[in-house]
Amino acid sequence: MTPLRTFLAGALLCATTVHVTAAPLDVTPDTLIERANLLRDARERPWDPATGRLGNLRHVHIIANGCTVRVVSGAENRLFLGRGPAFSVTEDTRMADRNGKNRPPPRDVTIAPGPAVSAIPRLPTDANGPCFTLQLATAHDMLLRGDQLTVLFDRVELPALRMYVNPSHSVKLWFHDVRLGMLNLAVNAAASAGGTGQVEWLQLESTQRASALLFHDMDARHARVSALTTGARFSIRIGKDSDAGYYQPARAPGPIAREYPIWIDGPVEALKVPAGRVNPMPLTSALRDETRALRQAVMDSAGPAPVLPSPDTAAPPPSMRAVGGEPVSPRQRVADVLQPLLRPGMTLGKVDLWNGGGALEGRAPDDAAVREFARDVKQSGEVRSAQVARIQRNESGVAEYRVMVNFLCAAPGERSVCLPAAGSSYTQQQIEAALRPVLAPQVQVAQIELTSDGTRVLVKGRASEADARAALERVRTQLPWLEGSSSSMGKDEFSARFRMACTVPPRSQGICTTEGGGR
Numbered sequence: 001m002t003p004l005r006t007f008l009a010g011a012l013l014c015a016t017t018v019h020v021t022a023a024p025l026d027v028t029p030d031t032l033i034e035r036a037n038l039l040r041d042a043r044e045r046p047w048d049p050a051t052g053r054l055g056n057l058r059h060v061h062i063i064a065n066g067c068t069v070r071v072v073s074g075a076e077n078r079l080f081l082g083r084g085p086a087f088s089v090t091e092d093t094r095m096a097d098r099n100g101k102n103r104p105p106p107r108d109v110t111i112a113p114g115p116a117v118s119a120i121p122r123l124p125t126d127a128n129g130p131c132f133t134l135q136l137a138t139a140h141d142m143l144l145r146g147d148q149l150t151v152l153f154d155r156v157e158l159p160a161l162r163m164y165v166n167p168s169h170s171v172k173l174w175f176h177d178v179r180l181g182m183l184n185l186a187v188n189a190a191a192s193a194g195g196t197g198q199v200e201w202l203q204l205e206s207t208q209r210a211s212a213l214l215f216h217d218m219d220a221r222h223a224r225v226s227a228l229t230t231g232a233r234f235s236i237r238i239g240k241d242s243d244a245g246y247y248q249p250a251r252a253p254g255p256i257a258r259e260y261p262i263w264i265d266g267p268v269e270a271l272k273v274p275a276g277r278v279n280p281m282p283l284t285s286a287l288r289d290e291t292r293a294l295r296q297a298v299m300d301s302a303g304p305a306p307v308l309p310s311p312d313t314a315a316p317p318p319s320m321r322a323v324g325g326e327p328v329s330p331r332q333r334v335a336d337v338l339q340p341l342l343r344p345g346m347t348l349g350k351v352d353l354w355n356g357g358g359a360l361e362g363r364a365p366d367d368a369a370v371r372e373f374a375r376d377v378k379q380s381g382e383v384r385s386a387q388v389a390r391i392q393r394n395e396s397g398v399a400e401y402r403v404m405v406n407f408l409c410a411a412p413g414e415r416s417v418c419l420p421a422a423g424s425s426y427t428q429q430q431i432e433a434a435l436r437p438v439l440a441p442q443v444q445v446a447q448i449e450l451t452s453d454g455t456r457v458l459v460k461g462r463a464s465e466a467d468a469r470a471a472l473e474r475v476r477t478q479l480p481w482l483e484g485s486s487s488s489m490g491k492d493e494f495s496a497r498f499r500m501a502c503t504v505p506p507r508s509q510g511i512c513t514t515e516g517g518g519r
Contacts, residue, residue: 025335026349027200027221032181033140035159038327040138044104045076049089052079052120058106059141060134061092063113067131068150068301073157074135075311079111081122084131088114121309129303144171152302153178153195165189167208174298175218187211194218194291206232214291216265216283220244227278230259235287238266245272246280263287330412334358337511341376343369357406359389363398367391370401377405381504382511384408408502409512416512417480418502425504426454435459435482438474442467450500457482457498468494
């Protein structure tokens with residue numbers, strides 16, 4: 001079993017495995033897209049479209065009338081030609097991404113009929129084989145277009161796959177034994193689709209009444225169906241742990257509801273309908289037969305699975321987490337660091353992030369536990385501030401909380417504003433050693449004092465008013481770990497008080513990173 005399949009299997013079983021210091025966050029569409037981006041950016045992959053190597057692929061647009069396409073997983077993003085017409089690759093990457101300096105550039109490409117490129121390898125195929133095979137390691141966005149296009153997703157394993165089918169006729173899609181964190185399929189075409197496998201978040205949407213999205217053979221923890229036109233057909237499976245909902249714009253019951261049908265393998269009454277009434281029905285044998293026929297047609301058209309060449313890419317770097325072999329996300333980094341501070345009975349399931357701060361969300365046994373957690377987070381030295389924003393009881397009487405935090409860096413994993421130092425608390429000597437060179441040479445320092453609680457610094461000295469103001473300005477711009485509080489100036493004398501942004505030295509494995517010393 002591959003590392004990604006191992007990880008996704010764990011996620012689909014509610015992620016019961018606990019890491020050394022933290023449990024994984026709740027799996028949501030946002031965290032799955034973040035995970036896909038992290039995996040794509042973790043290492044450089046070969047980019048040579050003339051030989052079919054597609055680099056760190058992000059978005060792929062396929063235009064293939066009358067063709068069958070096989071999509072498989074692998075360590076590289078790579079195109080292999082098959083039977084039928086020649087295909088070529090055109091790069092659509094944005095200029096800003098091409099010039100990225102801090103990470104491998106994400107690649108966007110279009111695969112369409114074009115001049116034959118002999119350097120793109122061809123796989124042996126029979127009369128029923130695909131026009132081409134696309135191996136995916138990192139892409140999470142796909143756009144499909146083509147009359148009588150058939151696409152087989154053959155045991156694909158990805159954190160997220162968002163697909164859009166543009167206006168076309170007689171499109172057939174089948175997902176065979178896939179393992180996906182999220183599958184988002186939006187159809188604006190006369191298309192039939194279905195599949196088998198496991199997915200955490202299944203999101204189906206149609207704006208075409210001639211579409212049939214038949215996914216009752218796929219296991220999904222969360223299923224969301226959106227019908228933006230009448231007549232589109234959907235089917236899903238609802239298991240005992242499934243969460244399934246249906247959205248349609250019309251709110252009226254009766255005849256209008258019958259225009260928004262959905263067939264369910266499982267308890268029909270478990271379907272949530274938050275914005276109107278639909279027509280949920282038990283799955284029928286006719287629909288099962290139609291789905292089996294779709295599967296057989298796609299599998300026959302694709303032919304047997306090919307044997308692909310060995311990948312060119314190296315093994316993942318050691319910085320990637322051993323469990324699942326994936327990088328640790330900024331959200332998970334925050335959860336890992338703060339997990340030990342949770343009170344008994346508390347969980348931390350969601351971390352929202354923005355520049356310089358974020359919000360922690362989870363459940364707690366009572367209000368007191370949340371307030372004690374926020375106090376401990378504030379005193380941990382990992383954040384600048386922490387404040388309870390909300391505590392409310394859900395329908396089951398469980399307290400759900402939201403705690404707002406401000407970090408000591410722009411984002412988790414970036415360098416802390418704190419003064420790097422050895423030990424578990426700052427000393428007078430450490431503060432003086434960092435502060436004196438910034439004040440000098442125009443200032444004659446008379447006193448630098450760190451208060452006993454480690455929260456403030458008092459500075460006194462002799463200098464002209466102009467030199468004193470210049471020195472304090474240097475402190476403000478060069479020492480982000482000191483925050484100005486107050487100052488006074490007399491004849492050739494001055495005094496200033498500063499607040500310590502950090503009351504303890506930063507940890508090398510904390511929310512923020514540090515250079516030099518650490519604890």
